[in-house]
Amino acid sequence: MPNAFLRKLDSFEPLHPDDRDWLKSISSRTREVDADIDLISEGDNPENVLLILAGFAMRYKVTSDGRRHIFAYLIPGDFCDLHVALLKKMDHSIATLSPCRVAYLSPGTILELTERRPSLARALWMCSLVDEATLREWLVNLGQRSAPHRISHLFCELHERMKAVGLTDDGSFELPLTQAELSDTMGLSIVHANRSLKELREAGLVSLKNERIVIPNVRRLAEYSDFDPSYLHLRWPALAHGSRQR
Amino acid sequence: MPNAFLRKLDSFEPLHPDDRDWLKSISSRTREVDADIDLISEGDNPENVLLILAGFAMRYKVTSDGRRHIFAYLIPGDFCDLHVALLKKMDHSIATLSPCRVAYLSPGTILELTERRPSLARALWMCSLVDEATLREWLVNLGQRSAPHRISHLFCELHERMKAVGLTDDGSFELPLTQAELSDTMGLSIVHANRSLKELREAGLVSLKNERIVIPNVRRLAEYSDFDPSYLHLRWPALAHGSRQR
DNA sequence: CGCACGATTGATGTCCCTCAACATGAGTGG
DNA sequence: CCACTCATGTTGAGGGACATCAATCGTGCG
Numbered sequence: 001m002p003n004a005f006l007r008k009l010d011s012f013e014p015l016h017p018d019d020r021d022w023l024k025s026i027s028s029r030t031r032e033v034d035a036d037i038d039l040i041s042e043g044d045n046p047e048n049v050l051l052i053l054a055g056f057a058m059r060y061k062v063t064s065d066g067r068r069h070i071f072a073y074l075i076p077g078d079f080c081d082l083h084v085a086l087l088k089k090m091d092h093s094i095a096t097l098s099p100c101r102v103a104y105l106s107p108g109t110i111l112e113l114t115e116r117r118p119s120l121a122r123a124l125w126m127c128s129l130v131d132e133a134t135l136r137e138w139l140v141n142l143g144q145r146s147a148p149h150r151i152s153h154l155f156c157e158l159h160e161r162m163k164a165v166g167l168t169d170d171g172s173f174e175l176p177l178t179q180a181e182l183s184d185t186m187g188l189s190i191v192h193a194n195r196s197l198k199e200l201r202e203a204g205l206v207s208l209k210n211e212r213i214v215i216p217n218v219r220r221l222a223e224y225s226d227f228d229p230s231y232l233h234l235r236w237p238a239l240a241h242g243s244r245q246r
Numbered sequence: 247m248p249n250a251f252l253r254k255l256d257s258f259e260p261l262h263p264d265d266r267d268w269l270k271s272i273s274s275r276t277r278e279v280d281a282d283i284d285l286i287s288e289g290d291n292p293e294n295v296l297l298i299l300a301g302f303a304m305r306y307k308v309t310s311d312g313r314r315h316i317f318a319y320l321i322p323g324d325f326c327d328l329h330v331a332l333l334k335k336m337d338h339s340i341a342t343l344s345p346c347r348v349a350y351l352s353p354g355t356i357l358e359l360t361e362r363r364p365s366l367a368r369a370l371w372m373c374s375l376v377d378e379a380t381l382r383e384w385l386v387n388l389g390q391r392s393a394p395h396r397i398s399h400l401f402c403e404l405h406e407r408m409k410a411v412g413l414t415d416d417g418s419f420e421l422p423l424t425q426a427e428l429s430d431t432m433g434l435s436i437v438h439a440n441r442s443l444k445e446l447r448e449a450g451l452v453s454l455k456n457e458r459i460v461i462p463n464v465r466r467l468a469e470y471s472d473f474d475p476s477y478l479h480l481r482w483p484a485l486a487h488g489s490r491q492r
Numbered sequence: 493c494g495c496a497c498g499a500t501t502g503a504t505g506t507c508c509c510t511c512a513a514c515a516t517g518a519g520t521g522g
Numbered sequence: 523c524c525a526c527t528c529a530t531g532t533t534g535a536g537g538g539a540c541a542t543c544a545a546t547c548g549t550g551c552g
Binding site: 059061063064065067069071072083086087088089091092122125126128129131132133135136138139140142143144145184185186187226228230231233 | 305307309310311313315317318329332333334335337338368371372374375377378379381382384385386388389390391430431432433472474476477479
Binding site: 424425426436437440441443444 | 501
């Protein structure tokens with residue numbers, strides 16, 4: 001696989017060949033991790049910066065009454081904790097959802113990067129800006145949309161992001177999520193998530209089977225979801241763009 | 247006022263005296279802006295980086311069906327769009343909620359800063375990390391908590407942040423929000439936000455009058471809200487810390 | 493005064509939750 | 523090969539949280 005990470009950075013802005021080479025050279029120390037393993041836990045003071053090379057992971061937090069909330073999905077090419085290098089302590093946890101290949105970068109590598117490769121540093125900063133924009137969009141999603149629209153909006157986003165790293169197959173991609181995870185993401189009960197999925201399925205908008213999602217008509221789903229990919233700041237969004245007004 | 251911005255950065259990590267002086271020197275170009283004015287609109291390509299020196303502002307977005315969602319409040323010392331300097335287009339809008347004093351920094355200033363003042367640059371990066379952590383916490387808030395708890399959690403956060411910049415008076419501070427704004431923040435209807443406020447008021451937890459909030463017992467409200475300030479990454483949180491388990 | 497805006501309250505409906513039962517499929521051990 | 527378990531998905535019934543519609547009330551302001 002030609003490195004989803006390179007592909008992702010490239011999809012923001014073309015990378016310098018020098019930077020490409022340098023990036024390839026550093027992805028040395030990698031590890032295979034099983035599904036359902038915490039990569040980083042809340043309260044940790046992480047020593048490495050982690051990069052997902054393959055597989056699916058999530059950021060989450062557990063409230064004091066035991067409710068879990070998932071607020072990000074990490075797909076190949078995503079950093080786990082670029083941002084937290086600066087902070088003393090993780091304020092949330094990260095766990096794998098499927099078996100993953102993970103690169104462990106030393107803080108020194110990141111430091112070197114920020115000092116000697118300004119254009120790359122910009123690209124990385126860009127990554128965290130997009131993460132932030134994504135959080136904002138998720139907030140809108142939770143605050144303003146009904147369950148089925150919420151869920152389908154998530155699917156649109158994941159499709160767009162998976163496509164940017166070359167992991168879609170014509171509206172279909174791996175999605176190793178249980179309905180429990182989906183509901184903890186959407187602030188819904190499992191039961192209601194299930195019923196909403198059923199509604200989407202019966203409307204012919206999405207079907208979900210064997211850890212794989214199929215979207216027969218991506219554009220139709222995007223319209224249904226009021227999905228406008230501009231917050232992802234990709235150079236080539238799969239969708240021209242939604243119908244959001246000013 | 248001894249510059250809320252300095253105070254904020256200081257509350258993450260003590261500032262270098264040199265950096266303090268430099269910071270004071272740049273807050274030259276400021277402007278007074280009325281309430282309810284868009285500082286930046288979605289789609290803009292902003293030319294300046296804005297810093298709130300006094301007053302209250304918000305980030306928001308409007309969905310295609312006309313629903314507004316607010317996903318951040320900006321208080322003195324907060325950057326509006328540090329982050330978006332890199333992006334081509336704003337993916338959301340920023341508007342004042344009260345009359346504000348705003349500093350306009352040229353992108354050049356920021357560039358100079360990131361190149362010549364690494365420790366300051368770290369402090370600024372820190373600001374965006376905290377913004378991001380705050381978004382995550384808001385997501386948990388919307389996804390997992392009931393209306394009254396949601397609202398009181400917001401109040402706890404604002405109290406903590408206002409305190410960090412010296413704008414609280416013993417559990418009380420300016421809060422120029424209408425119930426409409428509150429409900430657009432919380433993903434609630436105005437009516438329900440009103441009833442939830444009533445509940446909080448009758449429980450003696452908070453009262454809200456004349457654009458000012460009074461929290462008789464901050465610790466009690468924090469317990470009620472399951473509020474743990476650690477996501478704000480302040481050096482001296484007003485609250486020792488909540489009861490969040492691992 | 494009369495107007496606009498925000499806050500408040502009542503009545504009614506709906507979205508979503510909880511509890512509970514049952515179905516399905518993968519894995520395990522006999 | 524079958525009984526068993528466990529995790530996940532699915533469906534029904536009833537209740538609660540929250541939405542919507544509508545009316546009223548206070549207050550600052552031209």
